[in-house]
Amino acid sequence: xxxxxxxxxxxxxxxxxxxxxxxxxxxxxxxxxxxxxxxxxxxxxxxxxxxxxxxxxxxxxxxxxxxxxxxxxxxxxxxxxxxxxxxxxxxxxxxxxxxxxxxxxxxxxxxxxxxxxxxxxxxxxxxxxxxxxxxxxxxxxxxxxxxxxxxxxxxxxxxxxxxxxxxxxxxxxxxxxxxxxxxxxxxxxxxxxxxxxxxxxxxxxxxxxxxxxxxxxxxxxxxxxxxxxxxxxxxxxxxxxxxxxxxxxxxxxxxxxxxxxxxxxxxxxxxxxxxxxxxxxxxxxxxxxxxxxxxxxxxxxxxxxxxxxxxxxxxxxxxxxxxxxxxxxxxxxxxxxxxxxxxxxxxxxxxxxxxxxxxxxxxxxxxxxxxxxxxxxxxxxxxxxxxxxxxxxxxxxxxxxxxxxxxxxxxxxxxxxxxxxxxxxxxxxxxxxxxxxxxxxxxxxxxxxxxxxxxxxxxxxxxxxxxxxxxxxxxxxxxxxxxxxxxxxxxxxxxxxxxxxxxxxxxxxxxxxxxxxxxxxxxxxxxxxxxxxxxxxxxxxxxxxxxxxxxxxxxxxxxxxxxxxxxxxxxxxxxxxxxxxxxxxxxxxxxxxxxxxx
Amino acid sequence: xxxxxxxxxxxxxxxxxxxxxxxxxxxxxxxxxxxxxxxxxxxxxxxxxxxxxxxxxxxxxxxxxxxxxxxxxxxxxxxxxxxxxxxxxxxxxxxxxxxxxxxxxxxxxxxxxxxxxxxxxxxxxxxxxxxxxxxxxxxxxxxxxxxxxxxxxxxxxxxxxxxxxxxxxxxxxxxxxxxxxxxxxxxxxxxxxxxxxxxxxxxxxxxxxxxxxxxxxxxxxxxxxxxxxxxxxxxxxxxxxxxxxxxxxxxxxxxxxxxxxxxxxxxxxxxxxxxxxxxxxxxxxxxxxxxxxxxxxxxxxxxxxxxxxxxxxxxxxxxxxxxxxxxxxxxxxxxxxxxxxxxxxxxxx
Numbered sequence: 001x002x003x004x005x006x007x008x009x010x011x012x013x014x015x016x017x018x019x020x021x022x023x024x025x026x027x028x029x030x031x032x033x034x035x036x037x038x039x040x041x042x043x044x045x046x047x048x049x050x051x052x053x054x055x056x057x058x059x060x061x062x063x064x065x066x067x068x069x070x071x072x073x074x075x076x077x078x079x080x081x082x083x084x085x086x087x088x089x090x091x092x093x094x095x096x097x098x099x100x101x102x103x104x105x106x107x108x109x110x111x112x113x114x115x116x117x118x119x120x121x122x123x124x125x126x127x128x129x130x131x132x133x134x135x136x137x138x139x140x141x142x143x144x145x146x147x148x149x150x151x152x153x154x155x156x157x158x159x160x161x162x163x164x165x166x167x168x169x170x171x172x173x174x175x176x177x178x179x180x181x182x183x184x185x186x187x188x189x190x191x192x193x194x195x196x197x198x199x200x201x202x203x204x205x206x207x208x209x210x211x212x213x214x215x216x217x218x219x220x221x222x223x224x225x226x227x228x229x230x231x232x233x234x235x236x237x238x239x240x241x242x243x244x245x246x247x248x249x250x251x252x253x254x255x256x257x258x259x260x261x262x263x264x265x266x267x268x269x270x271x272x273x274x275x276x277x278x279x280x281x282x283x284x285x286x287x288x289x290x291x292x293x294x295x296x297x298x299x300x301x302x303x304x305x306x307x308x309x310x311x312x313x314x315x316x317x318x319x320x321x322x323x324x325x326x327x328x329x330x331x332x333x334x335x336x337x338x339x340x341x342x343x344x345x346x347x348x349x350x351x352x353x354x355x356x357x358x359x360x361x362x363x364x365x366x367x368x369x370x371x372x373x374x375x376x377x378x379x380x381x382x383x384x385x386x387x388x389x390x391x392x393x394x395x396x397x398x399x400x401x402x403x404x405x406x407x408x409x410x411x412x413x414x415x416x417x418x419x420x421x422x423x424x425x426x427x428x429x430x431x432x433x434x435x436x437x438x439x440x441x442x443x444x445x446x447x448x449x450x451x452x453x454x455x456x457x458x459x460x461x462x463x464x465x466x467x468x469x470x471x472x473x474x475x476x477x478x479x480x481x482x483x484x485x486x487x488x489x490x491x492x493x494x495x496x497x498x499x500x501x502x503x504x505x506x507x508x509x510x511x512x513x514x515x516x517x518x519x520x521x522x523x524x525x526x527x528x529x530x531x532x533x534x535x536x537x538x539x540x541x542x543x544x545x546x547x548x549x550x551x552x553x554x555x556x557x558x559x560x561x562x563x564x565x566x567x568x569x570x571x572x573x574x575x576x577x578x579x580x581x582x583x584x585x586x587x588x589x590x591x592x593x594x595x596x597x598x
Numbered sequence: 599x600x601x602x603x604x605x606x607x608x609x610x611x612x613x614x615x616x617x618x619x620x621x622x623x624x625x626x627x628x629x630x631x632x633x634x635x636x637x638x639x640x641x642x643x644x645x646x647x648x649x650x651x652x653x654x655x656x657x658x659x660x661x662x663x664x665x666x667x668x669x670x671x672x673x674x675x676x677x678x679x680x681x682x683x684x685x686x687x688x689x690x691x692x693x694x695x696x697x698x699x700x701x702x703x704x705x706x707x708x709x710x711x712x713x714x715x716x717x718x719x720x721x722x723x724x725x726x727x728x729x730x731x732x733x734x735x736x737x738x739x740x741x742x743x744x745x746x747x748x749x750x751x752x753x754x755x756x757x758x759x760x761x762x763x764x765x766x767x768x769x770x771x772x773x774x775x776x777x778x779x780x781x782x783x784x785x786x787x788x789x790x791x792x793x794x795x796x797x798x799x800x801x802x803x804x805x806x807x808x809x810x811x812x813x814x815x816x817x818x819x820x821x822x823x824x825x826x827x828x829x830x831x832x833x834x835x836x837x838x839x840x841x842x843x844x845x846x847x848x849x850x851x852x853x854x855x856x857x858x859x860x861x862x863x864x865x866x867x868x869x870x871x872x873x874x875x876x877x878x879x880x881x882x883x884x885x886x887x888x889x890x891x892x893x894x895x896x897x898x899x900x901x902x903x904x905x906x907x908x909x910x911x912x913x914x915x916x917x918x919x920x921x922x923x924x925x926x927x928x929x930x931x932x933x934x935x936x937x938x939x940x941x942x943x944x945x946x947x
Contacts, residue, residue, distance in 0.1 A: 074606040440600070440632070448604045503828045504788055505633040505816065510641035514608045515620075534608045551832065565604050573633025573816040 001525050003547045003554075006496065009430040012582045014542060015559050016492045018081055021068035023404035025428075025586040026050040028065055028081055029492040033444060034596070035084055036485040038478070041095050042596045043088035048099070049593055050586070051403050052121050052167070053146070055159040058086025059473065060150055062248075062279060062398040070491055073538075074514065074561050077453035079487045080476075087481040089159070100593050102171035106130035108417045111191040113180050114198030116144020117399045118390025120167045121406025122195050122413065125589040127170035129414060134191070135172050138179035142168060145199050145391070146399060148227040149249070151256050152469045183357045183386075193385045193413045196357075196371075197406070200391035204349040206244075211302030215309035215344075219302065222253045222347030229256055229468070238342025240264040242312055244299055245347035246276030251283065253345040254291045259468045266339060267293045268312075270329060272319045285472075289461065298329060300336055302344065311340040350396045361386070370395055378422045379409040387413055410589040429585040429592075434578050435493055435566075442579055444493055446566040449486045490564045494582045497555060499547040501576035508568035508577055509533065514561045517568060522554045532558055603627045615651035623648045625673040635787035635813030635828075636666055636735045640673040642790050643704060643733070646797035647674060650844055658694060658701045662687040662716060665742050665815075666708030666735035685716025688723035692913070695729050697924040699914055702801050703730035710740055713749035713768045724777040724806055729912040731800040731807045734770055735787070737815035738826040745818025756823030769894065771904055774808040775887050780910035781807035782886070784901045786831055787814065792901060795842035795869070799903065802844065802867045805910040812899060836893055838902025839872035863908050871903065880906045 004011060014020050018028040027046060034043035047054035061082050069078030108131050112119040115137035123133045141147060142164040146155070168174055180186060186194055203223035206212060212219065218238065222245065228234040241262040243254040246269035257265045267286065269276055273295040276283065283293065297314035304310065313336045317329040354371070357363050362383040364372045371388045374380040379387045389405035391397060412422050435443045457474045458464070464472050476484060509517040518532040522545070529536040529543060536543050536558040546555040569577035585591065603624070611619040623644040628637045647657060654676040661667035663684035670679050678701065682690040691705050712720050712734050723732065738751040745758050750767045757763065774782045781803045785793040793811065800807035812831050814820050820827040825834075845866035861869040861880060871880065879885050886905040893900035914923070 074609065447600055447602055448606060450605055503633070503820075504832075505635065505814070505828060506638045506641065506788060506790065507633045510637055511603075511628075513604045513606060515611065516608070534610055534612070537610065550829075561606075561608055563604055563606055565600070567600055567603070567627075570600055571628075571632045571637070573631065573820075 001522060001528055001543075001545045003499075004542070004544045006544075009428060009584060011542065012432070012494050013584045015494060015562075016582065016584070017068040017070050018065035018079075019492070019584060021064045022051075023064070023401045024051045024407060025404075025584060026065075027492065027583060027585070029488050029490050030583060031088060032079070032081070032084055032485045032488040033490070035087055036445070036482055040088050040091035041093050041098065044092040044095055045098050045594060045596050047085055047088060048095070048166075051400060052124050052406075053117060053163045053399065053403065054085050055089035055163050056146055056155060057400060058082060058084075058089050059155050059159070060146070061085070061400050064400070070489055070561070071487060074563065079489075080453055080456075080484045083456050083473075083476060084481060084485055087476050087478075090475050091478065091481075096166070098594060099166060100128040100170070100590070103128045103130035105132060108132065108192040109134065109190070110413060111136065111186050111189070111194045113186065113194065113196045114144055114390070114392065115139070115142035115164075115174065115176070116197055116199050116390055117146060117402040118197030118392070118406040118409070119144070119195060120164060121403045122197065122389065122410045123172050124167045124170065125407060125410035126413065127167075127172065128590050128593060131417075133172045135168075135174040136178055136180050136186075137174070137176050140176050142174060142176070144197075148230050149223055149252070151226065151229065151252055153255070153259065153464065153467075153472050154252070156469070156471050181356045183361050183363065187361060191385070192417050193387060195387045195389060195409055195413065196392050197388070197390040197402070198392050200350045200396045202351045203249075203346065204351050206299060206346055206348070209299055209302060211304045211309075214304040214307065215302045218309040218343045220343065220345050222249050222345045223350065225345055226252055226256060229260065234260070236261050238262070240341045241266070241343050241345065242339055242341040243267045243345045243347060245269060245349070246271055246278055246293075246295075247347065247349070248278050248282050250345075250347035251278045251286045253347045254286050255289055256468070257343075257345065258289050258291065259465055265291050267291060268297045268299075268314060268339065269293065269295050270298045270317070271327075272296055275319065275327070289465070296329070297337060303338070309341065309344065311338055312344060313338050350391075354392075374422070377408055377425065378412045379405060380412055380416070380422060385416065407586060407588050411587055414589040426587050426591065428587050431583045432494070432496070432580045434580050436578060440570045442493070442566050444490050444579075444581070445486060446490070446493075446564070446579070448489055448563050448565055449483075451483050451487055453487065454480060454484060491562075492582050493564050493566070493579050495557065495562065495564065495568060496578045496580045497544065497546055497557070498576050498578070499549060499555070501574040502546070502549055502555065503574055503576075504549055504551055504553070505573060507571040507573065511567045511571045513565065513567065514563055516558045516560070516562045518556050519549070519553045520556055521552070522548070528556060529558075532556055534558070536560060601627055614648055616653060618648065618651075618654075620645060620648040622676070623654060623674055625675045626671050628672040630665060630668065630672075631741075631817045633816040634665070635737060635811075635816070636669050637672065638787040638790065639706075639733065639735050639793070639811055639813055640669050642787075642793045643797055644673040645790070646794045646801065649794065650798045650801060652702055652801070656701055657704060659704050659706065660687050660691045660694065661706045662708075662711040664708040664711045664740075665737075666706055666813075667711055669706045669735065670704075685711050685714070685719055687711070688716065688719035688728070691730050691732075692723065692726065692728050696914060696919065699729070699923045704801070705730055705732040707732065707734050709734060709736045709738060709748040709750040709770075713770060721773070721777050724774055724779045724808070726913045727778075727780055727806045727910060727916065729805055729914065731797065731803075731809070733797070733809045733811060735813040736770065736810055736826070737813050737819055738767065738824070739815050739819040741815040741818050745815065752825040755825040756821075758818050758821055758824075769890065771808070771810045772887060772890050774810075775883060775890070775905050779808050779905070780805040780907040782905040783808070783903045784810045784812070784890075784899070786812045786835060786837070786899070786901055788828060788832065789835070789837060789901065792837055792840055795840045796903060798842040798844065799840070799863070799867070799869045802842075802863050802865055803906070803908075804864045805907075805912040812901075831899060834897060834899050836898045836900045838878060838900070840903050841870040841872070843868045843870065861906060861908060869903060869906070878902075880904065
């Protein structure tokens, strides 16, 4: 193999599994260290710069970081990254003064359609550069999906108000209670660019299922219903409720039903339990509240008696997978199953819909109904001054993805307004600093602790079910947060190797607790991976290969289960190894927005 | 400085015939200088015991005084150990190996502990053919007292302070061959591919097995002018590759068939000598002595299995000791009482 080029920032970036997995590339270990130091405001600001809504995401994020966490590969459970983020938000002081102010006007005007996480991120990134930002939304307050679809027992309204407020307070001209029914009307106002972040608001229905029309009064589209609950138009539901669907929206629907009078609430889903789209913890939370999840049942009919919904019948199926792993649900041939109910909530997915975008604007759509977008870097539509982001761009996803879209779209809009090439994007900001403090001392807690992950404490179930607005999770206290923060392996403190210094004494290979380091003859990658002390069998993780050493061998380090404990560097007599903190900040419209001293 | 080794291990660490991983043979974290050759030897011993599937609780580590003699703390923390007086490890090892003949004895010593203060005990240990593995971590200096020349420092080697050594060094491997050791090897701490099989073969050998390991002192003897630095040792190494296949394994070695010469040990284990060293006759004591001396005259360091008598008889056999060792004899057997004494006395009248 060729020697690894660690000058390419993407190499070390990939080693920081959590940050790499985060769509917005939040520097996770960096803020977790600050939490351990009780520097909550700094930890919050590191988050805020990357993901704009730390308090919201610390409660609701889909947390792609946690399945990626290296800790999950050396023991049972990853670091509680998401809930530590909430700790930063819970315990911070007033941070307003640490935030950038609106920049001196640069004469450019941008329209933002929809006040969800994508639009708000674009606004946050562009405001300090002096753009005049006009935000439009049909609702009375900003937040979009975060406000209408996430129940307040998971996300208290104050938290959302605060974080939406931080963005709006940067001089954003917000026009609420105004549904934009024509893109042309916006274009007519001569904006320099338009960002569309209106979400994918329509919940999918089952219009052709027998009994759908007759039972309409007791059948609700999950997303609409959740929005109605949030805005307090809906305050009650029947005693027996069936929730159709297996995603996180279905989980929100069933748990909300339990709080609005639903006593016998069931989730019934077509797919096997394991294939459900809902996050495992969301499923656990629903089951914890006494909600059974019945899988492998395909809806057949809404059963109506005397003009009233009395239940539903389902066909039982089993999942078969062909050679390509493609799933088909095959009827088992058993009798259809009947379940009684008073109300049905349909939470089987969402559809994009842009009835308000005129063909004449030049914004074109795919056959799937999603806008044709240049690529997932520029977010430019077929009309050069119109950009998309969030669920509006590629269909339903999650908040953190919308934020990532927002950052990228803001870069594009900034380049576009300056007449620059959108493809020539600024590089990410990176730094690499030695953490050496003395002969064998590091500026970070290098010894991995053995503590196990702890669950976040919950409020009493009875109280929770009695009050829809009462937040279920209590959050970690400071002491627990410290222990949980210390579980972080500091994967951003990189093992940096200098071939010229190495005398091949083997000390690093001998001491490495997880046997990551081998001195071997070079070979092509598959052979080299097999030659290591413990073969490197995880193809998703890179192996580091040094230049040729004096004996002709190479040093190979398997990044897979490296603990970043620094022992290789401590045992190295010639400082061929050094522990260096790698900070990666994804490309943003304003890269030097703020700085937190580590 | 870290004094705790993290508990996490690679989840896919291979296991040996006993179901142990190499981590089960670990010791405490080393307090020797970073990059010390001795730590490499510790790791080689650990790996050798793991690969040979020795139960850790059936191993005894014995040592004297010095950097080298601290080593047993840094491997096999689940084994028996005795850190004895300076240069007096051979006495302890002799007694222990006679009292309990089932344990595998690993003696770890240094050039000071063996070639200076312990020289008297060392030669008698060889002469008596005590059943043990004796490893000298040889760095040619007194590292613990800031790097003065030791008795094994080569003539002309420059100490860190600039003084040139005017004396010939004692060559412990030649001495061991001359004194009649039944297993003599030399290796280099930076060559685990050779050192590990040598340690495994030494542990399987039924008699006194001596391994002289050049082990650079990274702090006081790793500079230009030193003959025992990492660089100088690598430059002057004449390594004869070896491989070891224990009795219970099918014949499987890192070398292709037909490229090796085999030596079978008393228990059926096989030592494979690579072709590069196949011209070398490891069963010829005088030839071995010559080869070592010739290499030295040419400024080379000959490493590998230098001499082996696989059919040797160890101390317990030579002394014609009772078939059951001391630790298996109870009070009644050791002190059979006045009746038996009387009958013995009667027999002498």
